[in-house]
Amino acid sequence: MQQFKLAAEAIQNADALIITSGAGMGVDSGLPDFRGNTGFWKEYPAISHLGISFSEMANPRWFEERPKLAWAFYGHRFNLYNQTIPHKGFNILLESGEKKQFDYFVFTSNVDGQFQKAGYSDEQIEEVHGSINHMQCSVPCTSEIWEAEDLNIIIDKELFEAQEPLPRCPKCGAVARPNILMFGDWSWLSQRSGQQSYNFDKLIKELKQNAAKPVIIEMGAGGAVPTVRMKSERLAQEFNTELIRINPRDFHTPGYVKGIEIPEESLSGIEKIMSYMNE
Secondary structure, eight states, X not given: OHHHHHHHHHHHHOSXXXXXXXXXXXXXXXXXXXXXXXXXXXXXXXXXXXXXXXHHHSOTHHHHHOHHHHHHHHHHHHHHHHHOOOOHHHHHHHHHHHTSTTOXXXXXXXXXXXXXXXXXXXXXXXXXXXXXXXXXXSSOXXXXXXXXXXXXXXXXXXXXXXXXXOOBOTTTOOBEXXXXXXXXXXXXXXXXXXXXXXXXHHHHHHHHHTTOXXXXXXXXXXXXXTHHHHHHHHHHHHHTOEEEEEOSSOOOOOTTSEEEEEOSOHHHHHHHHHTTTTO
16 A cells, blocks of 8 residues: 555655554553553453542552552552553564664653553653552652562452552652652653653754754654643654554544555554555
8 A cells, every 4th residue: 555655765765764653552462452441441440340440540649548559550550551562563663763874752641651561761751751560669758760670469349459568669668659750740750761761852953963863753642631742743743754653543643744644553554554664
């Protein structure tokens, strides 16, 4: 099809690969799609009985009010993400990006650490909403962020509660929490994501100084929380370059960017584009 060929040409002609990604990127790896409460409650039936929505559950107040419930939710996600193997689409894009003169960079709203797991450099990823693989104090009593090493969360699935001992802050002993930006979150420590943003800005400046042309490849970024989509569109405008938007539902691009619309899941979209490479 014409759009796959156009996307392949745009990638071949680019000096750098900028990969932007939302939750849909992980669906092909077997990760759940929390699109609306129906999908969320299907994954967490115990929460459906409580009538708590995803946005209500993803709130830091639970670490104070009901820490066992909070850690049942985030502990389950931590365990799930750490058991998941990234699909081969991650590797295909990594190989393509590493061949570029100015390499690649990833901008993602995902907190699952799948890009690092697939071999992408931590220095070339911006996790704009933080990471489930990093922890902070829930108070917070300190600005320290630490890696979630040897984290073992055992969950009572019937009660949907995490069993003691819960993760604790090594400084003050309060309940620890993932270093993730949640809804209504005034306690999130943003310096790790801030450093990642600095790294991204540094690449953008380097590309401009060298009159280099990137291509933007966006996958699985819906319109409900449009952080990734807005970033993709702004970058495409800034560099007057192609935005390849891969999404089975929200694949449309605005008229003010050079949009290439791919109405596919992430993996199949990547594979079909790459089948036209070097033809």
